Each structure stands twice: as structure tokens, then as C-alpha cells.
Amino acid sequence: MRQQSTRKRSSRFRIFRLLFFAGLLMTLACIFLVSTLGSQKFGGLHKLILEAAGPVQKVVASGVNYLGSFKQEYLDVLAVGEENKRLWQELQESRALVHKSREAMATNARLRKLLAFKDSSDLPMVAATVIGKDPSMWFRSLIIDRGTSDGVFKGSPVTNSEGIVGQVLTASPHYSKVLLAIAPSSAIDVLLQKSRVRGILKGTGSQTYRLEYVLKTVEVEEGDVVVTAGYGGMFPTGLPVGVVSKVIRKRRGMFHEIEVRPSVDYKTLEYLFVLQRKEPVPQ
Template identity: 80%
Template sequence: MRKKSTRKSNSRFRLFRLVIFAGLIMTLAFIFLVSTLGNQKFGGLHKLVLETTGPVQEVVTSGVNYLLSFKQGYLEVLGVREENKRLWKELKECRALLHKSREAMATNARLKKLLAFKDAADFPVVTASVIGKDPSMWFRSLIIDAGTNSGVVKGSPVANSEGIIGQVITASPSYSKVLLAIAPSSAIDVLLQKSRVRGVLKGSGKLTYRLEYVLKTVEIEEGDVVVTAGYGGMFPTGMPVGVVSKVIRKRRGMFHEIEVTPSVDYKTLENVFVLQRNESAVDE
């Protein structure tokens, strides 16, 4: 019983203290309000209340200012992020436009060379595009989109503005297969442009030629130009084939070992010309 009465007494005492504290706070607040609204003179009580509530107001004001500053910074970050996305989009569009412009300029330059070659040629030609490649070493070849319907026949020489590419080995109505001059099974009669000495140009299976059957008595140097000889009517005379890039002089044997770099860039072939021939010139 004593414990219960003690607990009740403690609860009443706490409640009493709470009421007294609340009353004191309300009294101070009332006095502060009245003194603020009614009298502009600062009394001692007013100063006491001001000293009591000032730090609280300072903390509240700082907190509000911090929240406002954080909100402003967050909005600015969002704006920068959106601006960044917009700029990246514009940059991608500019890069795509620049790529298209460069591709258009390269295509224009290539087509200008082809047109100049076609206008300067003394023989009819058929324009064709490369649509496929055979990478095998022995039968390096191309597939082009021109065939017998366009006047292309087996044995027709194929070239571009840079020089000889190869010859047609089979043709259908709309397509043809071209054996490249760099294929080991290819052989072309050629001349050294400077000395007019004849030789046979054979493919190496790589991006070079071998010039064979040139006697050691012939003076030959790196940089000498090699052109078609025109024998047999296969290729016109004087078309560029390549440039001598290496001469190996051995003690034994009758002939030089000569490496020739093609005048044609076989890695970037896109458009070619097929030189038209008469049916009587076609070898069955």
C-alpha cells in the first residue's frame, strides 16, 4: 500500500512541476508579446526573454537557411545535369554530321578520279562496284555487280584510276568474278617504263608482286615504274601496275629477284572499271 501511495505522490509531483513549467513559459511568452506590441522600451524581463529565445531563433534561422541553400544547390545540380545531357546529344549529332561530311568528301574525290579515268580512256569501259571478296591466298578475287548484260566477258581486264587490278575469270548476266593480279595464279606481261625491258609480273598471294625474267645485265633500281606491255591484247599498253620496291642481286642465276609494290590499294577497293573487249578476243 505504501508503494502505491508513493507512486501516486511522485506522479502528482511530476504533473505539478509540468504545469508550473508550462505556466512559466506561457507567462514569459505573454509578457514578451505584450512588451513587444505595446512598449518599445526594453526592460529587464524583455532582455531576459530575448536572451533566452535568441539562440533558439538563431538555430531555427540557420536551419531554414541551410535547407533553402541545399534546395537551391540541388536544383542547380539538376539543371547542370540536364544541360550536360543536352550538350552530349548535340555533340553526338555533330560527330555524326562530321562523319557523313567526311564520307561524302571521300566518295566525291574517288568518283572524280574514276570519272577522269573514264573520260581519258581510249576504249569503252563499264563501271562496277565491289560487292564481295574471296580472301584465299591462291584464288584472291572480287565479285562485282556487272556481267554479260553490261558487256563484261571472261578475260576482260579490270582497273581503276590507280592502275591494273586483275581480269574477269567468269561472268554471269549480272555479276562477274575478278582474279586479282596479286593472286599467285595471275601473270601479266609488263615493261620497266624507264628501260623498256620486258618481264612477267606474278602475284605473291600477299599485297605485292614478283617481277620475273629480268636479266641481271639490266640496270634496275628501286622506284622504277612498271607498266603493262600490251602483248596478247589482254591489257592496253602503258597502264600503271606498280613500283619496284626491292631488288635482290644474287651471284647465282640469270635473273634478278624483284619485288613490286602495286599502284592499286587492294584494301580499299570499292569501284572499278571493266575494259570492254571484242568477243573475238575472248579465250575459250
């Protein structure tokens, strides 16, 4: 029943719309004919038709104006959207260029620093680039793009402008693995620069060293500089290694417990120097 009543109302509404539009078209046609073919004097019928058709024309004109303004606003919105896309793309491109520029400036600064270090040193060395890392705890190491064909052998010291990085663990003709000085398996003969007292610097696996075998009778303070001792011909004498960051004085035992902060930032290693040798260091 509800569906039938709904259908009846829908059909009535359609008939009403058809009659309305038919009447509107007839009214407009009458106005056109009277305005075109009639005399210049307005009769009663002419005035009546004009009075009846005026509101209809006003509504139609308002609707047409509204649709025109809506269309223009829609086109304006589309234009703004396209402009936003274009500006966003330009912003992304500008950001990429700024990033590249900053990276180039940072790389240039690092290379200038390395070049200055090489020019100030009398040691024969070859530049190398880090191409890989070994994340293992015990053998913390790097892979560099230099090998035996470049005068790089097992035991060759590796450094940068800040200080000692480590030593070559193994080498092939064109690539080498570098054992970092912070690796627990690393041990280097060093000196406290101020007192010239010798000790053994061992890695901890983290961003610190441990300086061992320094007697308690030796005065050690935070900030003391630690350099390579040069014993055994492995590392040249006097290369910077780190700075004493903590001294633990205990009642028992013969030696200090000393923590050393590396002079090298191991998190940002990219370019290195390998001190060249004509042949491998005897093991």
C-alpha cells in the same frame, strides 16, 4: 542485457526529444501571444521570455536558411547535369556530321579521279562497285556489281585510275568475281617501260609483285615503271602496273629477282572500271 540498456536509452532519448519540441512550441506560442496581446511596454517577464527564445529562434532561422541554400544548390547541380547531357548529345551529333562530311569529301575526290581517268581514256569501260571480298590466299578476289548484261565477261581487265587491279575470273548476269593481280595464281605479261624488256608479273599474295624472266643482261633499277605488254589481247598496252622496288642480283641463274610495288592500293579499293568486251576472251 545490452539490448535492454539500449532500449532504455532509446526511449529516454525519445522522451527528451518530445519534451524539447513541446517546450520550443510553448515558448514560441508565448512569444506570439505576448507580442500580439500584450502592451507595447516590455515587462520583465516579456524580456526574460524574449532572451530565452532568441537563441532558439536564431538556430531555427539558421537551419531554415541552410536547408534553403542546400535545396538551391541541389537544383543547380541537377540543372548543370541536364545541361551537360544536352551539350554531350550536341557534341556527338556534331562529330557524326563532321565524319559524314569528311567521308563525302573523300568519296567525291575518288569519284572525280575515276571520272578524269575515264574521260582521258579511249577504252570502253563500265564503272563497278566492290561489294565483297574473298580473303583466301591463293584466289585473292573481289565481288563487283557488274556482269555479262553490262558487257563484263571472264578475262575482262579490271582497273582504276591508279592502274591494273586484276581480271574477271567468272561472271553472272549481274555480278562478277575479280581475281586480283597480287593473287599467287595471277600472271600478267608486262614491260619495263624504260628498256621495253618483257617479263611475267606474278602475285605473291601480299602487297607486292614478283617480276620474272628478265635476263641479267638487262639494266634494271629501283624506280623503273612496269606497264602491261598487251600480248594475247588480254590487257591493253601501256596500262600502269607498278614500280620496281627491289632488284636482287645473284651470281647463279640467268634472271634477275625483281620485286615490284603495285601502283594500286589494294587496301582501299571501292570503285573500279571494267574494260568492256563484246564477247569473252578466248581461253
